[in-house]
Amino acid sequence: MSTISHKSPPPPCAMVIFGANGDLTKRLIVPALYNLARTGLLPKSLALIGVDHNKKTSQEWSGGVKEFLAQILAKNSEEIDDALWQQVASCMTFLSGDFEKPDTYARLKDLLADLDEKRGLGGNVLFYMAVADRFFATIAGKLGEAGLVSAEASSINKEGGFRRLIVEKPFGHDLASARALNACLLKYLKEEQIYRIDHFLGKETVQNIMALRFANGLFEPIWNRDRIDHVQITVAESIGVETRGKFYEATGALRDMVPNHLFQLVAMTAMEPPVSFDAEDIRAKKAEMFKAIHPLTLSDVVRGQYDAGIVGDERVKAYRTEPNVAPESAVETYAAMRLTIDNWRWAGVPFYLRTGKRLAKRTTEIAIRFKQAPYALFRETPVEELDADWLILRVQPDEGIRLRFNAKRPGPAMALESVAMEFKYKDYFKQAPAVGYETLIYDCLIGDATLFQRADQVEAAWALVEPVLTGWAATTPRHFPNYAAGSEGPSAANDLLARDGRSWRRIN
């Protein structure tokens, strides 16, 4: 895994962005490249080729993305540094073409060969599919047929060079479609050429979970069933579906968040220590962890859908009245589950996961609850007041780590109170401005796949949620909508923990 501050620029290469006029390119990819330029981590020689069916000149393309960049920087009261922007803009070439037409790839091949020769790119090409998922198989197939993903057969550069492919999310909609997509990609590319993005893994705090666990002698000895009672992972959003009603109606909270983001957080928290930080060693440990998760049943899961309510000071509408949402929609906007991991470290330690829209606050955290101390010494303290210790890894907002433990309240009596020690990233580190894609793109450019998902991981994650997807599709939820916007989710989610004598942490 790369640690950007100590790294040097990647080798020369061409980066081909399919979907060059799309939202992702404008809001995240190009701003991430600009941020890489400011940290000196763009390749010294680079060609940035945008492919899209919108008809544009290269100047129009770079002008359009520059406007977006200006808006993004303005949010931090920053302006574009023209010299830096020139570094990015001078590499940009637009190729107008349809993803489905072979002619697009023939012209792309000629353009790549030409730029490779002019700029000395060594035949290295990173293809980025910043497009809707229905194009993933088409583009990979057409690149394969045009001989563009196999360095040996390429006419771009006789010397060869690397060929890599970034695949955006979602990677499939269920197990069968994920398998089919993997099979299609693997027909033309080797596994080590494929970078399946889960942008959660681009977040500093998610990467820091590994540093916390494996770079400190303190935590790993207590990171097991002897000391840990259970783990709660929350990815809560306060926004609703906004303009994405059509997408959400076909997706739902479980598909959208669980097999990818939430399971990656579980993997980071629960995997065994790898023998090195090499991509394959880490991926092998994650794969082992997925294998150990006990198959989910419908009794392990809860679904919910938001009703009208108040979020912050704003009165907001019910999911079923959002644009492009069916008035009787049975789609879940909330999912919670209880996972058990059947291995030596975690046997008997449940992992409770929840995610949802229109919840009380936006927060992403991993909360580890330690076992209660024997309280014989504190007979005067009612048990319910003696809180257990918690370690909270906060992914967003206010990234940091908080340790909650009991301390004596000042005064003559031996009275206890739960207190907190807190580490906040922003207090310790001057963070380089980032949109969250910098590390991911940089890692692709240097060929480090640690933060990307391997085919077997993606399929294992879909296999785990498959029985739930099937079960939910076969039954109509009886009490939808079942939680008010701005609340902490449906009461059935509380029952899921109450069954085990536990309760959720407040979402705050």
Ligand SMILES: NC(=O)c1ccc[n+]([C@@H]2O[C@H](COP(=O)([O-])OP(=O)(O)OC[C@H]3O[C@@H](n4cnc5c(N)ncnc54)[C@H](OP(=O)(O)O)[C@@H]3O)[C@@H](O)[C@H]2O)c1
């Ligand atoms: N946007 C985000 O914030 C975000 C965040 C995380 C992940 N993602 C993922 O990133 C990917 C791209 O998302 P996006 O929001 O950027 O999509 P998008 O805005 O629809 O961008 C896709 C681009 O491809 C063009 N296009 C469509 N059909 C084409 C064709 N047949 N030939 C050539 N060009 C074609 C579109 O043009 P027209 O629109 O003019 O048809 C558009 O410019 C998706 O997989 C998404 O899940 C997006």
